[in-house]
Amino acid sequence: MPKDGGIGASSKRREDVRFLTGVGNYTDDINIRGQAYVHFLRSDIAHGTLTSVDVDAAAGMAGVVRIFTGADFEGVGGIPCGWQVTDKHGEPMQEPAHPILAQGKVRHVGEPIAAVVAESPEQARDAAEAIVVDIAELPAVVNMKDAVKDGATKVHDDLTSNLCYDWGFVEENKDAVTKAFEDAAHVTSLELVNNRLVANPMEPRVAVGDYARGTDNSTLYTTSQNPHVIRLLMGAFVLGIPEHKLRVVAPDVGGGFGTKIFHYQEEAFCTFAAKACNRPVKWTSSRAEAFMSDAHGRDHVTKIELALDGDNNFTALRTDTYANMGAYLSTFAPSVPTWLHGTLMAGNYKTPLIYVNVKAVFTNTVPVDAYRGAGRPEATFQLERLVDKAAHELGVDPIALRRQNFITEFPYATPVAVEYDTGDYNATMDKLEEMADRAGFDARRKESEANGKLRGFGVNAYIEACGIAPSNLVGQLGARAGLYESATVRVNATGGLVVMTGSHSHGQGHETSFAQVVAEMIGIDENMIEIVHGDTANTPMGMGTYGSRSIAVGGSAMVRATEKIIAKAKKIASHLLEASEGDIELKDGAFSVAGTDKSVAWGDVTLAAYVPHNYPLEDLEPGLEETAFYDPANFTYPAGAYACEVEVDPDTGEVTIERFAAADDFGNVINPMIVSGQVHGGLAQGIGQALMESCVYDDDGQLLSASYMDYAMPRSSDLPMYQVDHSCQTPCTHNPLGVKGCGEAGAIGSPPSVVNAVLDALRSGGHDVAHIDMPVSPNRVWAAMHGGDAAKKAVGVVAANAKHNG
Amino acid sequence: MTQVSMTVNGKAASGEVEGRTLLVQFLREDMGLTGTHVGCDTSQCGACVVHVNGEAVKACTMFAIEADGAEVATIEGQANADGSLNVIQQAFQDHHGLQCGFCTPGMVMSAAALLKDNPKPTEAEVRHYLDGNICRCTGYHNIVKAIMAASGQDVAALAAE
Numbered sequence: 027m028p029k030d031g032g033i034g035a036s037s038k039r040r041e042d043v044r045f046l047t048g049v050g051n052y053t054d055d056i057n058i059r060g061q062a063y064v065h066f067l068r069s070d071i072a073h074g075t076l077t078s079v080d081v082d083a084a085a086g087m088a089g090v091v092r093i094f095t096g097a098d099f100e101g102v103g104g105i106p107c108g109w110q111v112t113d114k115h116g117e118p119m120q121e122p123a124h125p126i127l128a129q130g131k132v133r134h135v136g137e138p139i140a141a142v143v144a145e146s147p148e149q150a151r152d153a154a155e156a157i158v159v160d161i162a163e164l165p166a167v168v169n170m171k172d173a174v175k176d177g178a179t180k181v182h183d184d185l186t187s188n189l190c191y192d193w194g195f196v197e198e199n200k201d202a203v204t205k206a207f208e209d210a211a212h213v214t215s216l217e218l219v220n221n222r223l224v225a226n227p228m229e230p231r232v233a234v235g236d237y238a239r240g241t242d243n244s245t246l247y248t249t250s251q252n253p254h255v256i257r258l259l260m261g262a263f264v265l266g267i268p269e270h271k272l273r274v275v276a277p278d279v280g281g282g283f284g285t286k287i288f289h290y291q292e293e294a295f296c297t298f299a300a301k302a303c304n305r306p307v308k309w310t311s312s313r314a315e316a317f318m319s320d321a322h323g324r325d326h327v328t329k330i331e332l333a334l335d336g337d338n339n340f341t342a343l344r345t346d347t348y349a350n351m352g353a354y355l356s357t358f359a360p361s362v363p364t365w366l367h368g369t370l371m372a373g374n375y376k377t378p379l380i381y382v383n384v385k386a387v388f389t390n391t392v393p394v395d396a397y398r399g400a401g402r403p404e405a406t407f408q409l410e411r412l413v414d415k416a417a418h419e420l421g422v423d424p425i426a427l428r429r430q431n432f433i434t435e436f437p438y439a440t441p442v443a444v445e446y447d448t449g450d451y452n453a454t455m456d457k458l459e460e461m462a463d464r465a466g467f468d469a470r471r472k473e474s475e476a477n478g479k480l481r482g483f484g485v486n487a488y489i490e491a492c493g494i495a496p497s498n499l500v501g502q503l504g505a506r507a508g509l510y511e512s513a514t515v516r517v518n519a520t521g522g523l524v525v526m527t528g529s530h531s532h533g534q535g536h537e538t539s540f541a542q543v544v545a546e547m548i549g550i551d552e553n554m555i556e557i558v559h560g561d562t563a564n565t566p567m568g569m570g571t572y573g574s575r576s577i578a579v580g581g582s583a584m585v586r587a588t589e590k591i592i593a594k595a596k597k598i599a600s601h602l603l604e605a606s607e608g609d610i611e612l613k614d615g616a617f618s619v620a621g622t623d624k625s626v627a628w629g630d631v632t633l634a635a636y637v638p639h640n641y642p643l644e645d646l647e648p649g650l651e652e653t654a655f656y657d658p659a660n661f662t663y664p665a666g667a668y669a670c671e672v673e674v675d676p677d678t679g680e681v682t683i684e685r686f687a688a689a690d691d692f693g694n695v696i697n698p699m700i701v702s703g704q705v706h707g708g709l710a711q712g713i714g715q716a717l718m719e720s721c722v723y724d725d726d727g728q729l730l731s732a733s734y735m736d737y738a739m740p741r742s743s744d745l746p747m748y749q750v751d752h753s754c755q756t757p758c759t760h761n762p763l764g765v766k767g768c769g770e771a772g773a774i775g776s777p778p779s780v781v782n783a784v785l786d787a788l789r790s791g792g793h794d795v796a797h798i799d800m801p802v803s804p805n806r807v808w809a810a811m812h813g814g815d816a817a818k819k820a821v822g823v824v825a826a827n828a829k830h831n832g
Numbered sequence: 833m834t835q836v837s838m839t840v841n842g843k844a845a846s847g848e849v850e851g852r853t854l855l856v857q858f859l860r861e862d863m864g865l866t867g868t869h870v871g872c873d874t875s876q877c878g879a880c881v882v883h884v885n886g887e888a889v890k891a892c893t894m895f896a897i898e899a900d901g902a903e904v905a906t907i908e909g910q911a912n913a914d915g916s917l918n919v920i921q922q923a924f925q926d927h928h929g930l931q932c933g934f935c936t937p938g939m940v941m942s943a944a945a946l947l948k949d950n951p952k953p954t955e956a957e958v959r960h961y962l963d964g965n966i967c968r969c970t971g972y973h974n975i976v977k978a979i980m981a982a983s984g985q986d987v988a989a990l991a992a993e
């Protein structure tokens with residue numbers, strides 16, 4: 027029987043009512059009396075020297091309040107990077123300055139050069155068009171391998187080269203890995219591209235800066251997954267505003283997927299300009315601006331190799347990756363291809379020796395940072411494509427090869443520095459084989475063939491690391507912040523309570539699922555609990571929502587704070603019941619004395635805390651409010667197995683997803699409905715990456731895919747109904763809820779099975795194709811079937827995208 | 833500036849607009865009806881769908897002056913008279929057809945237009961109809977389910993959760 031409340035219940039989401047009736051409160055819905063509007067003039071050239079910015083004509087135009095250029099920000103800090111990676115020689119990465127408005131040079135299309143503040147958005151835009159900018163164009167650095175050649179044009183003149191860092195992991199293993207490859211019975215290798223993506227939350231970014239002259243307080247309303255992080259970075263590193271004079275509010279957030287973690291120039295600008303102009307300043311991104319200013323994701327070029335012994339056991343793995351950083355270092359960018367990627371290269375397998383090399387490269391493109399999965403999809407894709415390729419080369423069943431090499435004993439210390447606490451990879455694979463009806467595949471393939479189509483079945487396993495992260499560990503790895511989470515639980519006199527959490531939902535339904543946990547712990551109705559988040563003025567310092575960390579880290583902080591509440595409430599109850607504290611039990615919202623019928627209701631205890639007439643005042647403070655900060659002991663390791671079944675039209679190369687099954691182990695699950703929804707959304711993004719999405723630059727650094735006409739977003743008719751299951755549960759051993767996190771799994775786990783399925787379909791038609799890079803668009807498939815090299819041409823992708831959208 | 837007058841959710845609405853003012857801007861900024869969203873600048877995403885004289889329209893693709901004299905319905909006017917969710921809205925909540933909620937007003941308005949023309953759509957018909965509405969959160973599974981459920985069809989047979 028499904029539960030009707032508390033942990034494990036598919037409680038309907040309370041936030042839905044406001045979203046469904048049009049009364050949500052997104053940042054663009056906020057308008058402050060007297061506000062002005064900013065329009066950013068952005069570079070349409072990828073790389074060049076800014077020789078002049080003439081604002082004279084624009085300054086006199088109707089409605090213009092003030093025009094800002096780089097000169098106005100000379101004394102202001104740049105956008106900081108939150109993570110310093112150390113290279114394989116022990117040297118820190120190269121870290122360029124990242125100005126609010128361009129200083130002397132432009133380094134990517136979309137970089138803001140000037141900002142016009144005006145009475146209306148239209149007036150700001152009209153005036154921006156009248157600014158005359160002179161740029162002496164320089165050769166654009168676009169291709170990563172060219173960027174690191176000797177003599178390449180430098181993106182940053184003050185750095186020694188375009189190489190941000192050359193990272194080796196684990197450097198001490200390198201020679202042993204080389205030896206294992208020399209001794210291998212079989213080596214499989216693969217070169218591949220993990221295509222550049224744009225996160226594209228449907229709500230574009232918005233910032234509204236406000237300044238109160240009377241108190242000298244600044245407020246920023248912004249579309250952020252982590253308002254405290256923005257307050258810290260912007261206050262301390264950019265504008266020099268102490269945290270107690272700066273409030274950051276992120277109200278309802280319309281999706282983020284990582285791209286709303288980072289601190290962006292526009293936020294700092296609006297906060298700065300509100301003070302400079304002494305009036306609120308609002309910026310609303312257009313979709314075109316979003317494409318050229320939101321941090322992009324992925325963009326790795328990799329060569330990976332697997333060594334196997336004569337019994338098909340994996341003996342060693344090595345991988346070399348070029349990772350695009352774009353023109354500047356976004357907030358978490360350096361950590362993505364290293365600590366969120368290299369540490370996951372063991373996957374679900376007991377490969378004893380692994381070496382990972384990553385070269386992070388500056389190019390004249392938009393900065394690249396975490397996008398749903400962040401590093402883990404890149405690790406999963408290369409490994410799971412490689413294992414499939416090995417199976418075909420060896421003529422063994424791809425599932426059997428995986429099972430043979432699965433880790434089966436836990437805890438398991440990988441050769442890439444992490445320790446998996448729990449898991450059961452055979453259980454999720456068993457579940458998957460049942461869900462995907464592998465036994466019925468041959469019949470379905472025959473049916474497709476009868477209709478002139480090829481049918482393929484592809485599978486992969488995945489593991490990821492969530493619940494980031496132990497602060498002392500990430501500190502050693504270069505993080506410039508802690509990664510704990512916080513919660514304050516405030517119980518009111520009449521028994522209702524408010525949880526103020528540092529986590530922040532951008533679609534995950536925290537207001538519902540967090541309340542379920544506290545309701546379960548106390549035994550009261552979920553509707554007695556309110557979740558407050560997204561405002562630094564009324565929540566404790568927290569690190570926000572990303573990396574599938576909210577229930578594992580934020581939820582754990584909330585559990586700890588609630589435990590403190592219960593402990594104190596028991597003391598009050600013991601006084602009221604005149605019993606010893608050790609005999610007090612809390613059940614179904616009432617405190618009772620063990621073995622007696624004496625009890626006192628939750629509401630009577632909370633009332634006593636605030637009206638302490640009959641109360642142990644000598645021993646106990648009045649009131650009932652507790653705060654906890656929770657720093658996780660380890661990452662959590664969700665894992666699972668995914669299967670995709672496709673049809674390929676041999677005449678056109680078009681791929682359709684016929685079935686998709688996902689068997690996940692997320693540990694304990696708070697709200698199964700919400701968890702399934704998270705997987706669905708992740709699958710759509712992973713299938714989107716595999717089949718259609720691609721962010722494309724030409725050789726001059728022009729962004730060719732800067733609208734929904736050119737960047738193919740997955741639409742409803744591109745996707746199937748999904749089969750998802752999370753009944754295989756090995757609870758996390760080190761957090762109080764036993765949860766692992768579910769937000770990114772779908773995006774991490776799905777791309778390899780899609781590509782594996784397409785190749786399986788092609789093989790069934792007599793086309794032995796070793797690999798097709800994502801997106802596996804019709805023209806790439808068709809070219810691969812016909813041996814043409816058109817498959818490699820990015821320009822073809824854009825054409826395919828345009829066709830898709832047209 | 834030009835004077836426009838229309839009926840929005842059954843109430844008279846008027847204001848002064850520029851020739852270039854879009855219907856969606858008029859609704860959001862002049863009428864304060866911020867439930868209708870803007871997700872793109874190329875008429876591709878459907879976050880802005882409203883009904884104009886009973887037809888689903890992308891409000892970013894129509895000038896406010898073109899709606900002069902029209903009957904406009906937005907998400908704010910969709911709930912039942914007693915404030916409870918209407919059948920489509922309720923189905924979206926029941927089937928978890930929304931996450932961040934940003935595409936949701938457009939989805940609900942498109943779904944209403946679909947069900948008016950096609951009261952019992954198949955899964956393929958729902959998916960085809962929604963091609964002008966992008967959702968980045970849900971993967972569409974639960975939106976399709978919600979709309980089919982709102983049409984009174986049994987959705988238990990669709991792929992398992």
Ligand code: FES
Nearest residue numbers: 871872877878892
């Ligand atoms: S805002 Fe109207 S279609 Fe995107």
Ligand code: FES
Nearest residue numbers: 931935967968969
């Ligand atoms: S619910 Fe977020 S875009 Fe659809």
